[in-house]
Amino acid sequence: MRAFSMLGRRSIQYGVRSWNHQQQSALPVLAIQRLQSVQQRGFSTEEQPDDDSNNTTTEKLQRFEDANPERIRDIQVNPDGVGSQILPGNLVYKKYKFSGNTRKVPLELVHGYFWMMWDLRKTGHKTILSNDDLIPSDRAQLFPLLQGVKSLNNADADLPFFFVDSPLAKNVTLLSIAFRDSGFKSIPSWTEPFQEAFASDDGVGTLKLSVTERLSLYPFRGSLTRVMKKNTPEEEHNSTLVYFGTDVDDFRDVLRMHNIMTNYVFLIDSLGRIRFAGSGPATEDDVTKVIQFAKDLVKEEERPSRNSKRSKNRKR
Secondary structure, eight states: OHHHHHHHHHHHHHHHHHHHHHHTSSOOHHHHHHHHHHHHHSOOSSOOOOOGGGGGOOOOOSOGGGSSOSOOTTOEEOTTSGGGGOBTTTEEEEEOTTTOOEEEEEHHHHHOTTHHHHHHHHHTTOSEEOOSSOOOTTTOOBOOOBOSOEETTOOBOOBTHHHHHSTTOOSEEEEEEESSHHHHTTTHHHHHHHHHHTTTOTTEEEEEEEEEOOGGGGGGHHHHHHHHHHTSOGGGTTTEEEEEOSOOHHHHHHTTOOOTTSEEEEEEETTSBEEEEEESSOOHHHHHHHHHHHHHHHHHHHHHHHHHHHHHHHHO
């Protein structure tokens, strides 16, 4: 009876997830309008007229319409982990011994409900591996859409808009994401050395995103936010983001964040594109890589401004 109820519950969850996926296949009209308005204010790859209004932003949005891609192709999933087997929709292939048939089935029916714990042990909390090289600009994909995000100061912080059109937007941003306390504990291993390395650079910053997807906690989101605000230094309230909701399956899948018991980090450029990804506690090698890649991005951002100054001098 217990097995039957478990299968029934999983079938219902799978049906709801499929319905949600269909509903999110197209961006909301308001989101599309906002994307277009931001794109109009930004630069394209072609040379723009020398207008003072264009100098108010450094965004060079090329494909902002790709705000909900299928999967970020340059994220390196750990081949030793379960995540390498997971298909969109939290499904995996299962081969039946007697019939020899292979079918897609819900993940938990194959690996059990506690697969995340032994997956962490097997991967050393690194369910996705750090990129060895900076993701090239011509391959980089936009960070996926997540609406309903707020800062601890209750300001709207929808992603990826926050990376490009908010007053706190930076040329380079290190974004850390955690779903549970176990993941939050590893975030300082990335952010503290990063902040120290760029303490004097206003164009480089860090963001932390807390994702709470448990339906039972949704009614208490106000209280939980107040507790988090109380436990967070005041100077970090604007850069600490929170999201409460249940429909984040597609968002997690795009970023390959299948295991919610660890943390994830992404290096974002001024266009809201992902240029580096990693997970788990940062090693010395991880810290060296992400700092060097951020420096490379800073230089990359400086090139267009130099070209703009040269074009101005020519016209004069």
